[in-house]
Amino acid sequence: MSTDRNLDIKIVEVGPRDGLQNEPTRVSVDQRVNLIDRLSAAGLSEIEVGSFVSPQWVPQMAATDQVLARIQRHPGVRYPVLIPNLQGLTRALAHAQSAPLTSIAVFTGASETFCQKNINCSSAESLRRFADILAEAAQHQLPVRGYLSCVIGCPYEGRIPAPKVAQMAKALLAMGCYEVSLGDTIGVATPKDIKDLLHCLASEGLTHQLALHCHDTYGQALANIYAALDMGITTFDSAVAGLGGCPYARGASGNVATEDLLYLLHGCGLTTGVDLAQVITAGRYICQALKRPNQSRVANAQEPSP
Numbered sequence: 001m002s003t004d005r006n007l008d009i010k011i012v013e014v015g016p017r018d019g020l021q022n023e024p025t026r027v028s029v030d031q032r033v034n035l036i037d038r039l040s041a042a043g044l045s046e047i048e049v050g051s052f053v054s055p056q057w058v059p060q061m062a063a064t065d066q067v068l069a070r071i072q073r074h075p076g077v078r079y080p081v082l083i084p085n086l087q088g089l090t091r092a093l094a095h096a097q098s099a100p101l102t103s104i105a106v107f108t109g110a111s112e113t114f115c116q117k118n119i120n121c122s123s124a125e126s127l128r129r130f131a132d133i134l135a136e137a138a139q140h141q142l143p144v145r146g147y148l149s150c151v152i153g154c155p156y157e158g159r160i161p162a163p164k165v166a167q168m169a170k171a172l173l174a175m176g177c178y179e180v181s182l183g184d185t186i187g188v189a190t191p192k193d194i195k196d197l198l199h200c201l202a203s204e205g206l207t208h209q210l211a212l213h214c215h216d217t218y219g220q221a222l223a224n225i226y227a228a229l230d231m232g233i234t235t236f237d238s239a240v241a242g243l244g245g246c247p248y249a250r251g252a253s254g255n256v257a258t259e260d261l262l263y264l265l266h267g268c269g270l271t272t273g274v275d276l277a278q279v280i281t282a283g284r285y286i287c288q289a290l291k292r293p294n295q296s297r298v299a300n301a302q303e304p305s306p
Contacts, residue, residue, distance in 0.1 A: 002160045008234070008270075008271050008272075008273075009234050009235070009236070009265055009270050009272050010045060010046065010048045010211075010234060010235045010236075010272075011044060011045075011150065011189070011235075011236055011237075011238055011258065011261065011262070011274060012047075012048065012181070012211065012235065012236070012237045012238075013039050013046065013047045013048065013238065013239070013240065013258060013265050014048045014113060014237050014238065014239050014242065014244075014255060015035070015042045015048075015135055015238075015239035015243045015244070015258065015286070016032055016035055016036050016039070016048060016050065016067075017048035017049060017050050017051055017061065017081070017082055017241040017245070018047050018048060018239060018243075018244050018255060018265070019239035019240070019241075019243025019244035019255060020032070020060050020061075020239075020243060020244075020286075021051065021058050021060045021061050021244070021256065022060075022243075022244040022254075023060065023243060023244065023290055023292070023294065025290045026059060026060050026293060027217070027286070027289050028291065029063050029066050029067055029070070031289045032049075032050070032067050033067055033071055034072045035240070035282060035285065035286050035289075036079070036284065036305070037071060037072045037275040038278065038281065038282035038285060039240060039279070039282050040071070040073070040074045040077055041074075041278060041279035042274055042275045042279045042282060043272075043273045043274040043275050043278070044077070044258075044274055044279075045066060045076065045077055045078065045108055045123075045273065046077070046078045046080065047050075047077065047078070047079055047080075047081075048080050048081070048082065048105070049064065049067055049068060049069050049071065049079045049080070049081060050064030050066055050068070050082070050229065051081055051082035051083070051088075052065075052081055052082070052083055052084070052088035052089070052091050052092045053084045053088060055081070056279040057304075062269055064081060064092075064099075065091075065092070065095035065099045066099075067097045067099075068081065068095070068099030068100070068101075069095070069099040071181060077102075078100050078102045078103045078143075078211065078236065079103075080103040080104055080105050080145060081101065081104055081105070081106070082105045082106075082107060083104045083105065083106060083146075084106075084107070084119065084133045085133070086129070086133055086136065088138065089104065089133055089136055089222050090104045093136075093140065096140075101140070101142055102141055102142075102143075103142060103144070103145065104133075104137060104143075104144055104145070105144065105145040105146070105147060106130050106133055106134075106145075106146055106147065106172075106177070107119070107146075107147040107149070108123060108126040108127065108130070108147070108148060108149070108155075108168065108172075109123065109124070109126075109148065109149040109150045109185075109198060110144070110149065110150050110151050110154075110164050110165045110168050111123075111149070111150040111154035111156065111157050111160055111198075111258045112157070113154060113156035113157050114149060114150045114154050114155070114156060114157070114185075116130060117156070118149075118304075120123055121139065123168060127168075127171050127172075127175070129188050130146075130172070130174060130175060131175055134175050134176040134177070134280070137176075138176065138243070141269065144176060144177050144178065145177060145178060145179050145180075145181065145215070146169075146172035146173075146177035146179070146180045146181065147170055147180075147181045147183060148165065148169055148172065148180055148181065148182055148183060149183040149185040150185045150186070150296070151182045151183055151185075151197060152182060152184050152188055152189040152193050152194075152197065153184075153186055153188040153189070153237070155165070155186055155187070158305065162197050162200035162201070163200065163204075165182070165200070165201070166195060166200055166201050166204040166206060167184045169182070169201065169206055169276070170205075170206065172193070172207075173209055177209075178209065179192070179209050179210070179211055179235065180209060180210055180211070181210075181212070181213045181235075181237055181263075182197070182210060182211065182212050182213060183213040183215075183237075184212075184213065184214050184215055184221075184224065185213075185215060185282055186215065187214070187215035187216055187217025188217065189214070189216055189220060189221065189224050190223070190224070191220070191221055191223050191224055191226070191227035192227075193224075194212070194224045194227045194231070195227050195230075195231060198210075198228065198231040198232075198233070199231075205217060207300050210233060210235070210236075211233065211235035211236060211237060212224070212225060212235070212236050212237070213236075213237035213255070214236075214237075214255070214256045215244075215254065215255055216242065216254065216255070216256050216257075216295075220262060221256035221260075222256065222264050225256065225261065225264065228268060229268070229270075236256075236257040236261060237253035237255065238255055238256050238257065238260075238261045239254060239256070239257065239258060240257070240258045240259070240279060240282050240283045240286060240296075241257060241258075241259070241283035241284075241286055241287050241294045241296050241299065242254040242255060242256065242257035242260075242295025242296050242297070243286070243288065245253065254295055257283070257295055257296035257297070257298070258274075258279050258283070258296075259279050259280050259283055259296040259298040259299045260296055260297055260298050262274055262276045262279060263276065263298045276298075280296070280298070280299045280302060283296055283299050284299065
């Protein structure tokens, strides 16, 4: 691997939002706050805490304002929330005095069908909606991150052309997103797919402001992250204990586990500033709350002997 061993790597912890929102078991506000506080103490610099979507559609994310108000904030740590539309941002700002916002995120897809089924609009319409969100966010000096799903494959359309991904990523950056997270939402990518996509994006002038968000459906997530490291990507999304999944993709497993990602990165001599042991403890805590198996291989390998 040609990556500089002294390179700083940023991990965006998405377990409390992207992970929990796809878990069938709901956890309390107390449990969500406890999880986020544990992750903050572990040294993670960006932790997605929830979303301001209607609880009717995503009940697991109800009371995100209460979670924001109660977490123990650490200096220099961002606690972004997902904003589905301008109404969601309005609701979030209404609670900003007691639950301050550090940054927000918007979400769309490179697949037209996935967009229609997931956010009830076309890719182009989602970008038009985001223009209003980003304009309002700028008024409040809120950084905005863009999520772009299905960058390799879609459960409805199959393979997604890399030029379509480049077009969407460029649009998100042009409207003001500080970063675009490229999501292998159904986990079908291989390292060659990741390298081919990143080569295409580089040819379109997209060499910075990119992150990678891998799911581990086919067991390729860490291999894909390693390939992306070799291509210069330094920001990766992950979820403690491998929480989550994709409800729109048959068999799609959860996000790559933060514990497993840390083991890989630290083993490569890369700097993250995150304490692996504390993340393992946080993962065990939330799995007990959810009454579900821990999907992190590292956590399971280091399970204390009975």
